[in-house]
Amino acid sequence: MRDSLEAMLRIIRRVAGMPDxxxxxxxxxxxxxxxxxxxEREFYESxxxxxxxxxxxxxx
Amino acid sequence: xxxxxxxALVALAGAMAWGVLALHRGETINAAxxxxxxxxxxxxxxxxxxxxxxxxxxxxxxxxATPAERLSNGRDFVPTPRWVxxxxxFAAIAGAGPLVGPVLAAQFGYLPSTIWVVFGVVLxxxxxxxxxxxxxxxxxxKSLGQMAKEETGPFAGLLAMVSVLAIMVILLAxxxxxxxxxxxxxxxxxxxxxxxxxxxxxxGFWMKVWRPGxxxxxxxxxxxxxxxxxxxxxxxxxxxxxxxxFTWSGLTIAxxxxxxxxxxxxLPVWMLLCPRDYLSTFMKIGTILLLALGILVAMPxxxxxxxxxxxxxxxxxxxxxxxxxxxxxxxxxxxSGFHALVASGTTPKMLVRESDARLIGYGGMxxxxxxxxxxxxxxxxxxxxxxxxxxxxxxxLGGTAQSAAEVIRGWGFTVTPATMTSxxxxxxxxxxxxxxxxxxxxxxxxxxxxxxxxxxxxxxxxYHFAIMFEALFIxxxxxxxxxxxxxxLQELSGHLWRPLGRTSWYPSTLLASGVVVAAWGxxxxxxxxxxxGGINSLWPxxxxxxxxxxxxxxxxxxxxxxxxxxxxxxxxxxxxxxWILATTLTAGWQKIFAADPRLGFLAHRxxxxxxxxxxxxxxxxxxxxxxxxxxxxxxxxxxxxxxVLVVLxxxxxxxxxxxxxxxxxxxxxPFVETAYAG
Numbered sequence: 001m002r003d004s005l006e007a008m009l010r011i012i013r014r015v016a017g018m019p020d021x022x023x024x025x026x027x028x029x030x031x032x033x034x035x036x037x038x039x040e041r042e043f044y045e046s047x048x049x050x051x052x053x054x055x056x057x058x059x060x
Numbered sequence: 061x062x063x064x065x066x067x068a069l070v071a072l073a074g075a076m077a078w079g080v081l082a083l084h085r086g087e088t089i090n091a092a093x094x095x096x097x098x099x100x101x102x103x104x105x106x107x108x109x110x111x112x113x114x115x116x117x118x119x120x121x122x123x124x125a126t127p128a129e130r131l132s133n134g135r136d137f138v139p140t141p142r143w144v145x146x147x148x149x150f151a152a153i154a155g156a157g158p159l160v161g162p163v164l165a166a167q168f169g170y171l172p173s174t175i176w177v178v179f180g181v182v183l184x185x186x187x188x189x190x191x192x193x194x195x196x197x198x199x200x201x202k203s204l205g206q207m208a209k210e211e212t213g214p215f216a217g218l219l220a221m222v223s224v225l226a227i228m229v230i231l232l233a234x235x236x237x238x239x240x241x242x243x244x245x246x247x248x249x250x251x252x253x254x255x256x257x258x259x260x261x262x263x264g265f266w267m268k269v270w271r272p273g274x275x276x277x278x279x280x281x282x283x284x285x286x287x288x289x290x291x292x293x294x295x296x297x298x299x300x301x302x303x304x305x306f307t308w309s310g311l312t313i314a315x316x317x318x319x320x321x322x323x324x325x326x327l328p329v330w331m332l333l334c335p336r337d338y339l340s341t342f343m344k345i346g347t348i349l350l351l352a353l354g355i356l357v358a359m360p361x362x363x364x365x366x367x368x369x370x371x372x373x374x375x376x377x378x379x380x381x382x383x384x385x386x387x388x389x390x391x392x393x394x395x396s397g398f399h400a401l402v403a404s405g406t407t408p409k410m411l412v413r414e415s416d417a418r419l420i421g422y423g424g425m426x427x428x429x430x431x432x433x434x435x436x437x438x439x440x441x442x443x444x445x446x447x448x449x450x451x452x453x454x455x456x457l458g459g460t461a462q463s464a465a466e467v468i469r470g471w472g473f474t475v476t477p478a479t480m481t482s483x484x485x486x487x488x489x490x491x492x493x494x495x496x497x498x499x500x501x502x503x504x505x506x507x508x509x510x511x512x513x514x515x516x517x518x519x520x521x522x523y524h525f526a527i528m529f530e531a532l533f534i535x536x537x538x539x540x541x542x543x544x545x546x547x548x549l550q551e552l553s554g555h556l557w558r559p560l561g562r563t564s565w566y567p568s569t570l571l572a573s574g575v576v577v578a579a580w581g582x583x584x585x586x587x588x589x590x591x592x593g594g595i596n597s598l599w600p601x602x603x604x605x606x607x608x609x610x611x612x613x614x615x616x617x618x619x620x621x622x623x624x625x626x627x628x629x630x631x632x633x634x635x636x637x638x639w640i641l642a643t644t645l646t647a648g649w650q651k652i653f654a655a656d657p658r659l660g661f662l663a664h665r666x667x668x669x670x671x672x673x674x675x676x677x678x679x680x681x682x683x684x685x686x687x688x689x690x691x692x693x694x695x696x697x698x699x700x701x702x703x704v705l706v707v708l709x710x711x712x713x714x715x716x717x718x719x720x721x722x723x724x725x726x727x728x729x730p731f732v733e734t735a736y737a738g
Contacts, residue, residue: 009276011144013275015345016148017341018275018279018338019275021273023134024135027132040273043273050136051334
């Protein structure tokens with residue numbers, strides 16, 4: 001039950017283009033073990049820089 | 061065998077529905093036929109044509125690792141399940157264009173726009189989105205501008221970039237004008253939209269300061285507050301003490317939006333832009349689903365004739381004949397150059413498998429086309445008299461319901477002054493006359509559908525819900541667009557003087573934001589002051605620029621297909637390219653040179669000069685109107701020349717490749733075998 005709720009929230013985040021901290025942690029654990037892990041706040045800030053950088057993300 | 065039979069049935073059902081639409085000669089026709097014809101065509105096109113594109117033309121290969129797999133970083137390169145990515149991509153391409161364009165084009169009747177929206181998408185629009193998405197995926201998610209530069213040379217790349225910036229300016233101005241016409245003298249609407257600002261700031265602080273990264277919590281709270289603001293708007297509008305504070309003229313709203321665009325571009329994104337982006341995404345997806353459900357439940361009858369007399373070019377909403385102007389006005393609902401920017405943006409970095417691009421690129425655009433079909437239904441279910449009373453310019457209608465009724469009777473439609481007055485009262489507005497721009501008539505249509513499906517008596521609430529939804533996501537385009545325009549301008553001006561290119565240098569940020577806002581703000585104010593209502597001249601300009609960007613994208617697509625050694629299939633992008641060039645260059649030419657002053661900018665300018673000489677137009681005002689006509693003509697010419705140059709540069713490349721004077725080597729990233737299990 002809890003798992004399926006989590007899965008649904010993850011889908012909603014992806015569709016809306018929202019940051020997914022849990023996915024980032026998984027990625028770091030999987031691909032860069034031993035490296036420092038950003039806090040949720042740091043991750044959100046890097047997400048914002050990345051998303052609203054320079055390319056259009058929205059349309060007419 | 062069984063599946064072949066099923067597909068034959070789908071094709072037959074679609075063809076029958078088209079037959080009914082084409083041969084129907086009654087007073088009204090049920091919207092179900094329109095939906096059935098569209099869906100039948102989509103299914104057949106997706107199953108057969110997009111598969112042909114995937115296997116023969118593009119050569120999708122699931123053994124090949126995608127950028128999301130190879131460059132995975134948990135942030136932008138994220139492998140994403142295809143239905144989730146479909147939602148993400150659709151939310152990014154869907155905007156006001158497919159809703160507003162078909163509503164305006166309903167001036168020609170419902171049939172021409174329906175045909176173009178459905179067949180234009182399956183043969184051109186969806187092909188463009190898919191080919192560009194696929195090409196970008198094969199090139200580590202490169203943008204359209206970068207691909208144009210690589211495939212056709214640096215000159216074409218620079219031209220593409222300058223065109224994108226210029227198109228952005230026109231796009232923002234015309235969308236802002238749609239909002240102005242929807243909100244002027246409407247305290248309910250103005251109050252609700254103003255409320256979105258403090259709500260967004262509150263969400264911003266929640267996500268950044270109080271509970272970092274908790275975007276879903278903040279958005280859920282934001283949506284609830286927004287709906288409360290919508291309900292609260294009614295009390296404001298009905299209160300004699302409060303209503304005057306929120307009753308704004310068109311010009312006031314225009315200046316407020318210009319100020320807002322500037323502030324949103326220079327403020328940190330977390331405070332305003334990002335929360336509004338989330339809010340508008342949720343409202344957009346929710347409303348589109350609600351509308352689809354409403355149409356299915358209510359199955360309204362369409363009152364608009366299949367084809368109106370205005371195909372001859374005398375239409376009150378915009379001038380020009382069916383060819384080419386139906387194809388310009390429908391805009392993003394059929395093919396949109398802007399989608400090529402999104403398809404070469406975030407989406408290609410998230411594909412898990414190459415074969416997923418078919419559902420997301422081609423399928424996503426089919427979904428957009430379906431939104432346009434729903435907009436056609438919403439416009440066509442209105443009584444044509446009511447539709448023209450809402451959308452024709454006030455100068456044509458005269459100021460009163462009485463005069464409007466007489467003018468519209470002259471066009472062969474009936475509407476009584478009492479109908480217009482009671483409709484306005486029913487939706488909680490003082491008047492609905494002369495609100496060109498598509499948003500109010502769409503909102504009336506949506507309110508009909510939604511109140512028909514989910515309970516009568518809530519007409520006013522549904523109407524303002526629809527207005528709020530349109531204004532909200534148009535404003536989101538305005539703020540993100542201004543910011544993107546600012547970045548592009550900074551990049552371009554960085555070539556002139558290096559410090560100007562530094563996006564973190566505050567003076568440069570203020571300067572570039574100011575220039576971008578001033579540019580679209582000028583066109584916006586011009587539109588508000590325009591005696592014909594502005595939509596009349598600006599919407600075709602937007603349609604032309606957006607289609608010309610599509611021509612650039614299709615040229616790049618054709619080059620890529622030829623370069624990959626599949627020149628025999630180059631027609632899949634080359635034929636749509638020729639059609640787009642034919643319609644758009646014809647429209648551009650007519651907008652500049654047509655002898656009818658309602659249509660041609662130069663003829664209109666000459667008319668104004670004549671009026672100044674006769675003394676019927678005040679000289680200072682006349683000079684400004686004349687300058688605007690010259691400006692519009694120049695911009696149109698610049699768009700046309702830039703596009704023709706890009707297409708010619710591409711054509712030169714095609715000839716070199718086809719005559720083997722240049723080796724057919726592609727610019728794709730090298731093949732890497734996927735590590736995912738089949």
